[in-house]
Amino acid sequence: MTTDLSPSTASGPAPKPPGRSPRALWHLGVNAIVVAWLGLFAAVATAHHFLPHASWLLVHILLLGAVTNAVVIWSGHFAASVLRLPESNRGAPAALRLACLNAGAVAVIGGMLIGRRNAVLIGGCLVAAAVTAHAVWLVRLLRRALPGRFSMTVRYYIAASALLPAGAALGVVMARGDLAGDLSDRLLIAHEMINLLGWVGLTVAGTLITLWPTMLRTRVADGAERAGRAALPVLLTGLAAAVAGALLAPPPLAAPGVAGYAAGLVVAGRPWLREARAKAPRSFAAWSVAAGCLWLAGSLTVLAGILVSTTSWTTVAERTSVLTAPLAAGWIAQVLLGALSFLVPVVLGGGPAAVRAATTGLERAWPARLAITNAALLLCVLPVPSMVRVVCSVLLLVMLLYFLVLLVLTVVRGTRKRRKAARGHADPVPAPAPARTEGPSAPHRVLGGVAFGLAVVMLAVAGGGAVDVRSLPLVGRSAATSADGVSEVEPTGRTTTVDVTIRDMRFSPSAVDVPAGDRLVIRLHNTGTDTHDLVLETGARTDRLSPGKRGTLDAGVVGRDLSGWCSVVGHRQMGMVFAVRVTGAEASDTAADRDGAGGTGSQDGSGTAHDHGGGTSRGTGESAAEAFDPMAEPTDGFTARDAELPPLTGGSSPTLHKRTFTVKEAEAEVAPGVRQTLWTFNGTAPGPVLRGRVGDIFEIILVNDGTIGHSVDFHAGALAPDRPMRTIQPGQSLTYRFTATRSGVWMYHCSTMPMSLHIANGMFGAVIIDPPDLPKVDREYVLVQSEFYLGRQNGTADADKVNAKEPDVVAFNGYANQYDHDPLTARTGERVRIWVLAAGPNAASAFHVVGGQFDTVYREGAYDLQPGGSERGGAQVLDLAPASGGFVETTFPEAGDYPFVTHVMTDAERGAHGVFRVR
Structure with a gap:
């Protein structure tokens, strides 16, 4: 080897004075950026249920934040090393490039979270500019250096850096959100191919030419440089064909490009196999990188199969979502952590003993960690129960946190030792220890660690299965018990x-x-x-x-x-x-x-019906219906759901509204002291209110984070229900795209059978499409009326009550009487528009404002009453059948409290009641 990547090169022929070298300080500082992004990834993964765009956020924090920084930092280090220009990858220009890159990453991620497309555009430009500057620097470095054996590695980095701006541009275009047809899906696949296989994949392939044998502590295989030179054009050609197929052709024509890219990896990787046979991996770094490469191989195989088996890019986009975890966590994250565990001790320096000590600290319990990571990840991508997938995801997060803790502790310990040495308080040099006959990688220790890791995963799977109520045993007599209930039947042997x-x-x-x-x-x-x-x-x-x-x-x-x-x-x-x-x-x-x-x-002895898959048996403790008191007050600090209608977005031309609806099971209070486990869209019942104009396009990504199958049906769109309204299982997603061709207040809901129960348990919401030329008013509110059929406290809806149409609670916007305690507001003389949807599933609504009269009534797409008519008529109620919607307008003549109810009075007494407070 001619590079300075090996720990053996960390010490020179003569001892250096204690203290951190400028080069080591530089690497400590810049790699702290990578660690910070990884820490943010861990924090977001912990709280992802409470964050918008959680899946997108996790992927981009890892790839755009941590991985892109690591690629820029370490490709600069490797390029300078193989070209024998070790001091050229530091200084103000490099720091400026990293500052620009991170500012851009923050702008892209922040802009998507708050819906600021201009911020996404600026951030994308900053990222592209930083990586382009990095590519220019690499070209200049290559021209300045003498010819070297492994200079082709730098060509991989230049090619990768040239591709990222193209991938960033596609991402910015998609962020506009106004793409029609399957163009958005095509751009998404092309964006992912360029960034993952180009920017990350080429960088990893180029780096492993020299890093892999260094990790194995063996010589580079003969012909490795020739294989690297031959593989690069194959990789680029395959990637170009795959991206061109994604943008211009049906999916099967993109599959040969993916196969060509995989062939390029085979060409480059054959020397790596010979090196591994010469000296087998014996460290966390090497095995982590090897495991990552296996996940990449499997993902490319699955991707090619998806492309060959469908003719729809929308279907490809949906199906490739299963590759997110294998590529991000299985391939990229494992390669990144393996590389960091090997390289950080090297750049910290301090001599061979210090490097070995740091490496030992980072590789603590590595066989168990690798076994847990890969076994848990495998279970996450297999069709296992939802709770098992959740537990395995937690194990993956714990493994990441454990690595970050080890990394920080290793750096802190090394820094303390250097400071002691600098002050003249170095620890006395111990006598040489006898040679160990078996190292930490002894076979029985490795196998023992792997067995321990697999045992941890098995216990986690057992625990996840135990949480799933389906796995709980039913109490009953043996099937062999005879009809008299005393003896057992004699087996026939048949x-x-x-x-x-x-x-x-x-x-x-x-x-x-x-x-x-x-x-x-x-x-x-x-x-x-x-x-x-x-x-x-x-x-x-x-x-x-x-x-x-x-x-x-x-x-x-x-x-x-x-x-x-x-x-x-x-x-x-x-x-x-x-x-x-x-x-x-x-x-x-x-x-x-x-x-x-x-x-x-x-029936059990108490006569209570049991549904062992959920329903009435899921709750514990008292009946929630017994806890419901219509006169009860909420606890201090209660805030009602915001009933103000969100304003229209976009201009006069058709606007694309892109939203992610995540199905979540959430415990929620539906009345004071009454709690139910609801099935929700985005954590609330009703789900988010959508608003648009006639001609607007809505693209909803439905993600099932629940424990059973769910779906969604948007009444606001007219399209064949076969595909978009299909039931998806836990962990799956689909894209539902429709055009709002007619105005009205439209319901959406889960359409999985039994539909009545899914709606009753919280899976409903409203889409408001404004009639053309709708006049502006002073205030707009939206009220969604629905019923609750209470099961046990913290349980799900009682399916028998739903079938019998016997609701316990009727509420506006998901909480009984909430606007009695936190009234809606208005001022005298203001025109107030109230949009109402009767979501059901069974009860109609007769919306009425006590003390008020309506001069405008719009119901199911048409005006029943408008102001200014010669008859000077008015209306007292907006009557709506289940799933119907409309709006009324009124002005309040004087200050005071104006109750509003459904005039189905028993339902009003069950909680469909509120107040307008007029000042």
């Missing part, structure tokens, strides 16, 4: 196998006969469009099966009639019940006797 198909929320057949004493095996095939399972009262169950999947339930020896059902919340109430009928023995304790004609649930 097995009865039946095939059951799920069609349209029904089991077919819904009942099967089995001879007493036979073992029963049920083979279940889900041909429906939603996730289902089959649970028997004994606790035997299948896994939850997504559409098209199959499962097997082994009921064991059967001696009595059994009842079964689908445990997905609400599906049992929709009629997804199943019966096992025993023949050849008396079965007085029949499934029909226990389930009743409606099949609404098994």
Whole structure:
């Protein structure tokens, strides 16, 4: 090796005086930027449920913040090293480039968070300018240096730096939010390819030519430089073909470009395999980089498969979301952490002993850390229960935090030792220790660490599964118990196998006969469009099966009639019940006797119905309905939901409204002292209010962060429901795009069956499309009326009450009587417009303002009444059927409190009540 990347070069032939070298100080300072971005990433990952654009934010903090800074810093270091110009990568110009880069990154991320497109544009230009300046500096460096064996590494860096401005430009264009058709999806894929495979991928490939053998502490394989030179044009050609296909052609024509890029990596990587065979990896740094490369290989394979298997770029954009974690956490983050763990001790210097000590500190428990990271990440990308995915995500975050702590401690310890040495208080030099016969990488220690890491992941998976109520055992007698409930049936030794198909929320057949004493095996095939399972009262169950999947339930020896059902919340109430009928023995304790004609649930000694997939059994403690007091006051500090209608955005031309709707399960108070676990869009019920004009385009990215399948149906758009309104499973996302062609107050809601239960549990909201030439008014409010069918405290809605249309609470904007306690305001003489949506799911609304009269009534897209007519008519109520919307306008003649209600008076007494306070 001719570079200064190896720890052995950290010490010269003569000892240096204590103290940090300028070069080491420079690297400490600039790498602190990378660590700060990683720390911010960890903080945002911890709080991502409470932040807008959380997924976008996490990806860009990691890639635009931490990784881009690391690429600029370390490509400069490597370029100077391989060209033997070690002092050229520091100083004011380099600091200015980093300052410009970070200012741009902050502007891009901040601009997206607050919706300032100009800030995104300025930030993108700053990032592009910083990286372009870095590329120019690399070109000048290459021209100034003497020919070197590994100068092709610098050419990789120059090519990568030339590509990033193009990727940044695509990102800025997408941030405008007014792209039509599938252009936005094409630009997104091209943007990701350029930035990930070009900017990051070329930099990593060029660096590993020299860094990989250095990590292995072996010589560079013969032909490595030739392979590097040959691979670069292949990589660039493949990337160009893939990007051109994304911008100009259908997805299958972009797949050869991805394959060509992968071929370029194979050309460059063959020497790396020979180096690994010559000396196997024995450190965290080397294994972390190797694991990252494996994740890249798998991701490229999946990407090529996605491109080949579809003709829609919108579908490609949706499906490639599954590659975010493998590429960001599996490939890029692991390569970055591996490189930092190797390079930071080198640049800190202090001699071979100091480098070894720092390396040991950073590699503490590395086999377990690597096992936890990669096993947890693998589970995150597999179709596992949502709680298991959450627990594994926490493990990944803990591993990142652990590395950051080790990194900070290593730097602090090294700094303290140098300061002591500088003051003449250096620790006495210890006697040489006897040579160790087995290092920290001894095989049994590595295997033990890996086993420990896998055990941690297995315990986490078990814990996540235990949290999922589906995994809790049902209390019931054995299936082999005879009808008398005392003895067990004599096994016959035979097995009865039946095939059951799920069609349209029904089991077919819904009942099967089995001879007493036979073992029963049920083979279940889900041909429906939603996730289902089959649970028997004994606790035997299948896994939850997504559409098209199959499962097997082994009921064991059967001696009595059994009842079964689908445990997905609400599906049992929709009629997804199943019966096992025993023949050849008396079965007085029949499934029909226990389930009743409606099949609404098994009974325990107290007569309480149980739905073991959710529904009424999920809460604990007292009934929430018993805790509801219409006269109760909220706690101090209560603030009602803001009912002011958000203003229109955009100009007169059609505007593109881009929003992310994340399905979340959130505990919320719906009345004083009454709490429910709601299914929500973005954490609130009702969900966000959207507003636009006729002709505006709405692009909604639906992300399912819940534990069961959900969907969304926007009444404001007219389009075939097959794809955009489909149910997506936990961890999945879809893009719903529609054009508002007609004005009105439109409802949106979850359309997953049973629809009534999903709406009743919080999954609804309003889209307001202004009628053309709508006059301005002094104040605008929006009120969404809905019902709550209370289950247990902190539980979900009671599906039986929903079916019976027996609400406990009726509320405006999701909280009973909230505007009695925190009134809406107006002034005398002001014109006030009140938009109202009756979200249901079952109750109509008759909106009325006590003491007020309406001179304008707009309902379901048309005016019933407008001011200025010769008849001087007025209106007292805006009557709306479920899912209907409209608005009324009024002026308040004098100061005072004007109650508003639904004039379905029993519903008003259940909480659909508020006050206008007029001054």
